[in-house]
Structures are given as structure tokens and as C-alpha cells.
Amino acid sequence: MSAPLLDARSVTMRFGGVVALRDVCVAQMAGETLGMIGPNGSGKTTFVNVITGHLAPTSGAVDFAGRPLLGRKPHRIADAGLTRTYQAVRVFRELTVRDNIATALVDAEAPLARAEVDEAIGWLALGGRLDAVAGGLTLYEQRRLELLMRLVQRPKLIMLDEPVGGLSSVEVRAMIGLLAELKSRCSVFVIEHTMKVIRELADRVVVLLAGEKIADGPPAEILTDQRVIEKYLGSADA
Amino acid sequence: MIDRILASRQSQLALFALLAFAVPLLLSGNRYFAFIAGITLVHVLWASGMNLLYGYTGLMPLMFAGIAGISSYLVVGLTSIGWSFWLAMPVGALAASLVGVVLGLPALRLKGFYFTLCSLVIQTVITLAFVYFVNLTNGDTGISQIPLPTLPGGASLHGLPYDLVLAALAVIGVFVLIRLVDSGFGRRLIAVREDDELAETLGIGVTRQKLTAFFVGSLYAGIGGAFYTPYVGFISPRSFDVLISLNVWLMVAFGGRGTIWGPVIGAVLLAPVPFLLQDYYMIKDVVYGLLIIGVIVLLPAGIVGGLVRRPKPDPEIVPATVGEGAR
Amino acid sequence: MSDATLIILLSTLTTGLMLGVIFSLVAVGVTIIYGSIWMPNAANGQFFLLASLFVWSATVSFGLHPAFAALLVIGASVPLSYLLEATLVRRFYDVPNRNISYFVLTLGITQILAGIFSITYGVWSDQFQIPPIVAGVTMIGPFPIANNRLAAMLIAGALLAALFALLRYHKYGRALRAVFQNRDAAALRGVDVRGIYRMSFVLGNAVVFAGGVLFACAYSFDLTVAWTMAITAFAIMIIGGPGSVLGALVIGIVFGFTQAIVSIFASPTVAAFSYLGAMLVILLFKPSGLFAR
Structure with a gap:
């Protein structure tokens, strides 16, 4: 084992x-x-x-x-x-979804490739909200964005x-x-x-x-x- | 799309450069107006540096003028013992920005109001030091008849050429800010400003970003201070006190923090105000005070920021407990 | 013990106590406002000076009795506070990180008031002194103390005691402390949070005004007292713990004695330096203050 x-x-x-x-x-x-x-x-x-x-x-x-x-x-x-989410949802509320994702990518050690990011966006059904401001999303969308921002960093x-x-x-x-x-x-x-x-x-x-x-x-x-x-x-x- | 924004920023920068160089040329017939333009250009540089810290990193450093003053006094001191201005200027500016990094260390522990209060205390100490070390600074009397920088060949830099140097500095300052903000560095700073704990969770080294921002922002303050000093020819502790910090902050807030052009516009609109009020010198403070209140109450996002719609903050995330600003 | 030593000792003691109660009073006013509204009033020094100058005007220019003038000025703070609350303060009650907005706002007010004072009072005189409320001198052993100062000290002490009792035992005081601790929970328990905000702004300013009035009655002063008092009150609030009335009280007295003792050996600037240093240390290492709840 x-x-x-x-x-x-x-x-x-x-x-x-x-x-x-x-x-x-x-x-x-x-x-x-x-x-x-x-x-x-x-x-x-x-x-x-x-x-x-x-x-x-x-x-x-x-x-x-x-x-x-x-x-x-x-x-x-x-x-x-090793990454985490928070009990109270936490995204960069003033930034757009696209900028939130870009911020998650900026210092990622092993970021997903462009195509993989697009696939993840599609999987979490956020493709239509990329230009929306994160603070304006529904809670469920924010939870998904939170997940996406972790996923693009390829966490273990x-x-x-x-x-x-x-x-x-x-x-x-x-x-x-x-x-x-x-x-x-x-x-x-x-x-x-x-x-x-x-x-x-x-x-x-x-x-x-x-x-x-x-x-x-x-x-x-x-x-x-x-x-x-x-x-x-x-x-x-x- | 990003290319389009960049392209338009480039054209904006070109337009700004054109104006920055053209205005001193057009005003060269009237030394007084040209001087106001030169001072305004120094303030464009300062406001850009303050913008990096306040607009992009979310820290309000009220010791900004103090840092400019350290550079200024160093340059005066070094040139008086025989250094060339062109050597003293980078040394003074670099020393000031290192001091800025050290003084920015509280920012690693403190946020929001607590950091601002701390920076106010630091600024007060710097001002007291300027007053206190009389043999270095000539105390409250100040230092006058500061020599102009000399050019190769022995001529001194003055008049229109000096104005144009200041114009070049302002343009370079804005250009560098654009490059920084559009890079990953800018994205990290914005992340720190918006939520530093989340930024850290996403792998961003918050400490390093803040210190780098302090270094660069202080460099703006220091270079501005170094060039301001011979241009004006006179400095005293009052030239770099907390009101000056507050005025530079006001330019950023009034124009629109966290935008490239807002603080530039703020500087252009506000830096000439003291000259316009020269005959009513006594009410200058009152006018500035009213402007500060006006910006805070009516234009929290500034002139430029007000044009870009921002989402309403969610009242539920308002921290309600005392001491929330500190970590 | 020789008479000279005794006199120095007694003088230090009374000066320390006198300054201490004034410092405490102002700091309590500042901390009440910060604790409830989350408003760090940078203009508190100017408010303090405003009260002092108004008493001076009322007595010296208009010939009112100082006691009457003092009450009048403290009373005048109430409509002034209401006006400020309705026009400026209220707008920020729900703004995130409003303490920094308030700080900047009150820095603006500071600049306005400082500007106005320098083109009005600053032109008229350098030093301001008002006639004593009570005449005569009391001897404590070999040490003479003006009855006037003694009275100001006793009134300030009584005010502090009254404030403490109000906050501890009165219905309003309990509601205020509930808001200090958690405004949402207080709102859920039926506390009128905005009402409490308004009340604390009015009360806090009245207390700061009272400090200014008592100071003016006891000492002659100049326009720089605004700046010194602003730094001192902030330092006391930060060190004592923002929102902690007990902290303001204790640290205020400590500062009063520090100032009295330091003034024997060095200039008051040294005292100011030590406050700034102490505030910096607390900000860096224990930002919740020494008396944090």
C-alpha cells in the first residue's frame, strides 16, 4: 500500500x-x-x-x-x-468571470492548457457568463466559479x-x-x-x-x- | 480583443505624450505658465506612483510625500558635496524607494484604515525628522537656491529643456505603469487589492507583490522628488508633509483610482489649483478639504471610474466587527 | 522631603491628573464614535479646538460668564453633530470598509476647519486665554493650585464617571455596547442600529467638546493644540483598543502622567514622539489594542 x-x-x-x-x-x-x-x-x-x-x-x-x-x-x-474553497463563497466580486479565471492562472504551478481550461469552463457551464462581473452571479454560479478557479490550477x-x-x-x-x-x-x-x-x-x-x-x-x-x-x-x- | 485594448491604450499614450510635450512648447513664451505645466507633469508622475499603490494594490500610503522628500533632501545634500545631479538623482531615488519598502513593511500586517493610520504616523515622524535634523535640512527655514542640474558641456538645465525633461518623465512614468498593470504583476496586485487571502490561496505570494509595489511606487515618489527640487529651487519640511501626500492621493481618487488615465487627469486638473488660488492663498486648505469631501461623497470611483459601471457591493460582506481591518 | 521636591511631585501629580482626565475624556468621545459607527474621526482635534475657541469668543468677545459659555458651547455641539450626521456621516453607514472613507472624510474636515481657524482666529491672536470660572487658590501643603483648574479637573472626572455609568447601566449604554460587539446581532435583537449610530455620534462629539471646553478653562492654548490632541486621542484609542471605553480611560490617564513627567525633563515634542512610537508598536503587534474585548 x-x-x-x-x-x-x-x-x-x-x-x-x-x-x-x-x-x-x-x-x-x-x-x-x-x-x-x-x-x-x-x-x-x-x-x-x-x-x-x-x-x-x-x-x-x-x-x-x-x-x-x-x-x-x-x-x-x-x-x-493542495487547494481549498471557503464556507462563505469567495470570488473576486468586482472582477469579471474571465478575470477571475485569469487571476487563478497567473501564479499556478502547473496550469491547465488553454483547451483544457475551455473544457472545464464548459463542464461547469460558465461559458455564457465570462464577461459578467462575479459579484453579480447567482450563488450557484459563484460556487461553480470557485471550483473552476481551483481546477485550472490542476490541484492534486x-x-x-x-x-x-x-x-x-x-x-x-x-x-x-x-x-x-x-x-x-x-x-x-x-x-x-x-x-x-x-x-x-x-x-x-x-x-x-x-x-x-x-x-x-x-x-x-x-x-x-x-x-x-x-x-x-x-x-x-x- | 486584448490587442484592441492595447492598441487603443497605445494611441492614448501617444496622445498624452503629444500633449505633454506640446504644452510646455506652447507656453514657453510665458515662464510662469510653463512652470505650472512643469509642476503638473511632476504631479502626473507622483499620481501614477500613488495609483499603483492606492488604485491597484489597495493601500493608501500617507507617507508618500515623505518618501519623495527623503529623495529630495538626499539629492540636495549629495549635490552640495559635489556630486553631479545625474548621479545623485538615481542614488536618492533608489535610497528613497528602499526606505519606502521598509516603511511599507507594516502593510504586510495591516490593511485598510489601520495601514493608512500607520502610514500617517510614519509621515508625521518623517516630517518631524525633517524639522529636527537642522544641520542636514536647515529645519523649518528650508533650503533655497538649490542649483539646477548641469548638462554635459557645463550649461545648466533650465527653462524649456527642463520642462521637456519633466514631460518625458511623466510619459515614461505612465508608459511603465501601463506595462506593469497589463502584466501578470498588475493582475496579482488587483487580486491582492480585492481579497488578499483568496489571492494567497490561489498561489499568489502576497508579501512579495506588496513589497514590489512599494518599491516601484516609492521609486515614482523618489524620482519625482529629485526632479521637483532643482526645478522649484526651494524645499522645506512643508514641501513634503502629510497635506502633500493627501493632495496626491486626492488626484488619484478624484481622477479615478485603478484606472491609468484617471489619476493623470486628476493631476492635470488639481496640480495647478494652488497657483490659481495664489491670491487667495489662505483659503487653499479649505478648497482642498471641500474637494476631498466632494470626492468621497459624490465621486467615490473618480471621474474616469464613474464612467465605468461598478457592481454594487454586497452589504453582507461588510465586516461589522471592530478591528476587522487588522490581521 | 524638601518643599521643592514636594512641590515638583505635587505639580507633576496634578498636571498629570489634569491632562489625564482631559485626554481620557476626548479619547472616550473618539472611541465611542469609532466603536459604534466605525468612524475614526481625524477631525477630533479640530472639534476640540473649535469648542475651546468658541468658549474664548463667548467670554472674551461677548462677555458671557465662562460657566455659561461652557454649557452653551457643549450644547451647541448637539445641533452641529445632527447636521453633520444628516449631511455626511449617514451616507456611509452601509459602505464596505467605511472606516477608511470616514478617515479620509474627516481629514477633509480637518483641512477645512484648520484653514478657517488660521484665517480667522489665527489672525486675531497667537495665544488664547479665558477668564477663570472660579477664582482663588487652594494650598495642598506647600503647593498652590488654582481653584479654577481644580474645578475643571473635578468636572472632567465627574463627566467620565457619568459616562462610564451611562454605558454600563443605562438602556442606551447597553444597546451601544451591543452594537459595538456585533451590529447584525444587535439589529436582530431589535436594537435601532441607525438610531444608536446617531446617538453615539452626538454623544461622542459632545464629550470631545466638553474636553475642549474644560481644557480652555484650565489652560491657555494656541491653534496647534488641535494637531497635538488629534494625535494623542488617536494614540490613546489605538493603544487602549478601538471601541474600548475602559482602555481610553486608563491609557488617557497614563498619557497624562507621561506628558507631565516628560515635560519636567524634555520638551512636549518628546512626549508626542513617544505616543507615536507606542501607537506604531501597538499597530504592528497588537492592532486590537491592550484592552480589546
């Missing part, structure tokens, strides 16, 4: 006296889709912030593609092929923070379809509250509770695990 693509070992993050992450170990294989669930405030976004270099953890180690990540600046981590792993947040049920279904296809383009790590996303996409699920990993396994197993149901699903929408 080969080494994992992402290997986070004993990651601990303290803010003053508050422990946001305690000894969290998460490994993800290349090609695998890993889901992460947990109640609000359980440390999911903090985990992504640590991995992508936006926060320096109190202790622990993170390897990506066999090389240590900790201490590297976010833009260096992006260069290494993309970490999605609640990719269907705020979408209508029709859009959620469409987005799940896109994410299922995304799996053939790169490895996917996904934080979600919507169980449907996790159930349909994830090969494996990690459950965080109050900063600690309490379960790790295939969705079918985890989502029926008594502890998880009690701690989390019992109080949330299953």
Missing part, C-alpha cells in the same frame, strides 16, 4: 485556553474522497485552515504528497497542489468547505452531480452538513466532535454508528 496523499498526524490547535483541535489524525489516499462531519464549532474549518497554512497548529505534523507542509505559506501550499487535492451551503434543493442535486464528476479530476476532501452529500460522495468519513476525532470509516458504517447518531445526527438533520 502506498503512502497517503495527505497525512495529518496528531494535529492540535489551541487558541489561548480553548482547544479547537486535539490530536487529530487524518490520512487520505490519492483518488479517495474523504468526508468530514461534525456539529458547528467542532473544528472542521479550523482543520482545513491548518492544512492549507492559514493557521499554524500548536503541535502536530502534516505531510502532503510525501513532503511536510507545516510552516509553508498558503501560496506555497497552493503551489504544491481540493478541500471543499460546505460546497452546497445556501443552495436550493435542485441546485444541491446538480452540485452533487458535479462533485461526483470532480472525483475523476482530483482527490476531494469535503466538509458538509448535508448528509446526502457525504452519503453519495464520500468513500470514507471522519467525525469531529469538540475538536476530537471520534469516528473514522465508510459512510454506511459511520452514519449508523450509535455514538455518532447520538452525538451528532440525533440533534441535526440526518
Whole structure:
């Protein structure tokens, strides 16, 4: 068995006296889709912030593609092929879609070729909106643009923070379809509250509770695990 | 399509160059008007440098005039100990831009208002230093009778030739800005201005971009300061105080930040104002104050920016908490 | 302890306290406005001077009793604030990054007021002094202190205490603090956010005016006090933590004593330098300030 693509070992993050992450170990294989669930405030976004270099953890180690990540600046981590999206959608709102894409390409380590970019634009159905200002797009379009801006950088792993947040049920279904296809383009790590996303996409699920990993396994197993149901699903929408 | 824009920018630049050289020629009969044109051309250069920082990088550096002043005082000092202006000028300008990079370091940690406040503090310290180091700067009295640059052959650069040198500087300044902005560098700066965290996530080295912008912007300030000084023949701490920074900022904001021609137009319209008000010198500050308020309230995108429609900002992304501007 | 040492000590103590309460007062006014509206009022020094000069005019030119003039000027700040709020301030309540817009706007106001003062008051006099509210001198041991200064100090202290109580216990104070913390959450809880904005602008300016008035009653002053006060108040606000009334209070007093002590050995410029330096350090290393909530 080969080494994992992402290997986070004993990651601990303290803010003053508050422990946001305690000894969290998460490994993800290349090609695998890993889901992460947990109640609000359980440390999911903090985990992504640590991995992508936006926060320096109190202790622990993170390897990506066999090389240590900790201490590297976010833009260096992006260069290494690890990228992320944000819980609240984030695009350059004042720029056109075309300029957003161009900005994503400007410092990409291994950018897609022209034709591949066009193909990706077509896949995400943004071809008709290239000259629109990103801030004027619908939320669903902005989510797709966000995805596109990562894809043109040819990432090895993309970490999605609640990719269907705020979408209508029709859009959620469409987005799940896109994410299922995304799996053939790169490895996917996904934080979600919507169980449907996790159930349909994830090969494996990690459950965080109050900063600690309490379960790790295939969705079918985890989502029926008594502890998880009690701690989390019992109080949330299953 | 990009080629078409470039082509049209080229023709715009040609038109500007034509005007920049023609105006001093046409005004050469009247030294006073030609002098106003020369000062305006220096301000075109300054406004372009400020535009790179404020318009494209999104930082409002109120120590801009201080940096120009450092270059200016250095050039005066070096020429007084026997250096040629043509050697002192690049040395002074380069030194000033290195200082600009050092003073820009806070920008790596601070954004928005906090950076601006910090730059105001720095400007105040620079001004106090100009006043305080009397044996270098002659304090509040200032330095007068600054010698003109000498040309090969011993003649001094003055009158129309000096005006034309300033015109060339302004044209080169705008040309370089166009090239920078149209390059990947410009795209990175805009990304930093719009959302620096997102820029970083997309692989853009924000720190390096900001420092480079500070170097280039300060170089504009420094070169402008170096050429301004012998042209005017007199400098004092007041020549480079925070009001001057604010005036250059106003040219950028009034004309349209983040556009090439807005700040140029702003400089052309505003730089002559003090001369027009010379007989009413006392109300100059009041006029500038009213202009600042007018721009902020009525023309937040400037004259040129107002023509290009911008999308309405989404009120939901307004940071509501105190201290949000700092990282 | 010799009398001379005692006098120096007592003089430093009273000067420090006097300057401290004035600094605190102005900084509290500035921080109330920043904390709620997110408006860094660069013109606070000019507002301070405006109040001082108006009191001077009312007493010296129009012959009013200084106490009456003081109340009149503080009262006049209310309609002035309403006017400014309605014409300029209100426009930016929903602008993103409005603090920088406000900063530039108030720099513009600063330039206008400074220009007006220099072509009016600046032409009339260099130094301004108003007749004392109360006459006489009180002896503290061997040290004489003018009753007038003592009164100004006590009034400033009382005002600070009243402000603190208002913000802590009154309904308005609680609403104001809710807006400080999170304006959206406050709006959801039924707080009239815009009303609070307007109130804090009016209150903050009234406090700054009160500072100017009390300063004018206690000391003679010139036009440069506007610039010094603007820097000092900003430095206090940044160091104490923008929006923190307690921070403004504590750091204001600290600054007052710093100034009093530094003035014994060096020029007040050194004090100004030290404020700028301290502000720079805080900006760079702890921009949320020492008393951040």
C-alpha cells in the first residue's frame, strides 16, 4: 500500500485556553474522497485552515504528497497542489468571470492548457457568463466559479468547505452531480452538513466532535454508528 | 480583443505624450505658465506612483510625500558635496524607494484604515525628522537656491529643456505603469487589492507583490522628488508633509483610482489649483478639504471610474466587527 | 522631603491628573464614535479646538460668564453633530470598509476647519486665554493650585464617571455596547442600529467638546493644540483598543502622567514622539489594542 496523499498526524490547535483541535489524525489516499462531519464549532474549518497554512497548529505534523507542509505559506501550499474553497463563497466580486479565471492562472504551478481550461469552463457551464462581473452571479454560479478557479490550477487535492451551503434543493442535486464528476479530476476532501452529500460522495468519513476525532470509516458504517447518531445526527438533520 | 485594448491604450499614450510635450512648447513664451505645466507633469508622475499603490494594490500610503522628500533632501545634500545631479538623482531615488519598502513593511500586517493610520504616523515622524535634523535640512527655514542640474558641456538645465525633461518623465512614468498593470504583476496586485487571502490561496505570494509595489511606487515618489527640487529651487519640511501626500492621493481618487488615465487627469486638473488660488492663498486648505469631501461623497470611483459601471457591493460582506481591518 | 521636591511631585501629580482626565475624556468621545459607527474621526482635534475657541469668543468677545459659555458651547455641539450626521456621516453607514472613507472624510474636515481657524482666529491672536470660572487658590501643603483648574479637573472626572455609568447601566449604554460587539446581532435583537449610530455620534462629539471646553478653562492654548490632541486621542484609542471605553480611560490617564513627567525633563515634542512610537508598536503587534474585548 502506498503512502497517503495527505497525512495529518496528531494535529492540535489551541487558541489561548480553548482547544479547537486535539490530536487529530487524518490520512487520505490519492483518488479517495474523504468526508468530514461534525456539529458547528467542532473544528472542521479550523482543520482545513491548518492544512492549507492559514493557521499554524500548536503541535502536530502534516505531510502532503510525501513532503511536510507545516510552516509553508498558503501560496506555497497552493503551489504544491493542495487547494481549498471557503464556507462563505469567495470570488473576486468586482472582477469579471474571465478575470477571475485569469487571476487563478497567473501564479499556478502547473496550469491547465488553454483547451483544457475551455473544457472545464464548459463542464461547469460558465461559458455564457465570462464577461459578467462575479459579484453579480447567482450563488450557484459563484460556487461553480470557485471550483473552476481551483481546477485550472490542476490541484492534486481540493478541500471543499460546505460546497452546497445556501443552495436550493435542485441546485444541491446538480452540485452533487458535479462533485461526483470532480472525483475523476482530483482527490476531494469535503466538509458538509448535508448528509446526502457525504452519503453519495464520500468513500470514507471522519467525525469531529469538540475538536476530537471520534469516528473514522465508510459512510454506511459511520452514519449508523450509535455514538455518532447520538452525538451528532440525533440533534441535526440526518 | 486584448490587442484592441492595447492598441487603443497605445494611441492614448501617444496622445498624452503629444500633449505633454506640446504644452510646455506652447507656453514657453510665458515662464510662469510653463512652470505650472512643469509642476503638473511632476504631479502626473507622483499620481501614477500613488495609483499603483492606492488604485491597484489597495493601500493608501500617507507617507508618500515623505518618501519623495527623503529623495529630495538626499539629492540636495549629495549635490552640495559635489556630486553631479545625474548621479545623485538615481542614488536618492533608489535610497528613497528602499526606505519606502521598509516603511511599507507594516502593510504586510495591516490593511485598510489601520495601514493608512500607520502610514500617517510614519509621515508625521518623517516630517518631524525633517524639522529636527537642522544641520542636514536647515529645519523649518528650508533650503533655497538649490542649483539646477548641469548638462554635459557645463550649461545648466533650465527653462524649456527642463520642462521637456519633466514631460518625458511623466510619459515614461505612465508608459511603465501601463506595462506593469497589463502584466501578470498588475493582475496579482488587483487580486491582492480585492481579497488578499483568496489571492494567497490561489498561489499568489502576497508579501512579495506588496513589497514590489512599494518599491516601484516609492521609486515614482523618489524620482519625482529629485526632479521637483532643482526645478522649484526651494524645499522645506512643508514641501513634503502629510497635506502633500493627501493632495496626491486626492488626484488619484478624484481622477479615478485603478484606472491609468484617471489619476493623470486628476493631476492635470488639481496640480495647478494652488497657483490659481495664489491670491487667495489662505483659503487653499479649505478648497482642498471641500474637494476631498466632494470626492468621497459624490465621486467615490473618480471621474474616469464613474464612467465605468461598478457592481454594487454586497452589504453582507461588510465586516461589522471592530478591528476587522487588522490581521 | 524638601518643599521643592514636594512641590515638583505635587505639580507633576496634578498636571498629570489634569491632562489625564482631559485626554481620557476626548479619547472616550473618539472611541465611542469609532466603536459604534466605525468612524475614526481625524477631525477630533479640530472639534476640540473649535469648542475651546468658541468658549474664548463667548467670554472674551461677548462677555458671557465662562460657566455659561461652557454649557452653551457643549450644547451647541448637539445641533452641529445632527447636521453633520444628516449631511455626511449617514451616507456611509452601509459602505464596505467605511472606516477608511470616514478617515479620509474627516481629514477633509480637518483641512477645512484648520484653514478657517488660521484665517480667522489665527489672525486675531497667537495665544488664547479665558477668564477663570472660579477664582482663588487652594494650598495642598506647600503647593498652590488654582481653584479654577481644580474645578475643571473635578468636572472632567465627574463627566467620565457619568459616562462610564451611562454605558454600563443605562438602556442606551447597553444597546451601544451591543452594537459595538456585533451590529447584525444587535439589529436582530431589535436594537435601532441607525438610531444608536446617531446617538453615539452626538454623544461622542459632545464629550470631545466638553474636553475642549474644560481644557480652555484650565489652560491657555494656541491653534496647534488641535494637531497635538488629534494625535494623542488617536494614540490613546489605538493603544487602549478601538471601541474600548475602559482602555481610553486608563491609557488617557497614563498619557497624562507621561506628558507631565516628560515635560519636567524634555520638551512636549518628546512626549508626542513617544505616543507615536507606542501607537506604531501597538499597530504592528497588537492592532486590537491592550484592552480589546
